[in-house]
Amino acid sequence: MIRRDRQEFSQAATDRAELIEQLLAIGTALSSASDLEEILSLILTKSREITCSDAGSVYLIDPRLEKPSLLFKVAQNFSKPTVSF
16 A cells, blocks of 8 residues: 555656646747747647647637637647648
8 A cells, every 4th residue: 555655656746747847848938939829839739738638729819809809819639630720
C-alpha cells in the first residue's frame, strides 16, 4: 500500500512538472509570435493538448459594433482534420 502511494505521488509530481514545462514553452512561444492567428492557433493547440481534447475553438469579442459580438477565429478538430470550419 505504501509503495503504491509513493508511485502515485511520484507520477503526480511528474505530471505536474510536465504541465509546468508545457506552460513555460507556451509562454516562450507566445512572446516570440507576432501574428494574431498564429498566437490563437498556438493557444488552442496547447490547450487541447493539456486538456486531452479532441477539438476546440477560439472566439473573440468584437467591441466595434454597437452590441459587442463574438467573432469565430480559430477551430481545430483532431478527428476531422480535413473539415473546413
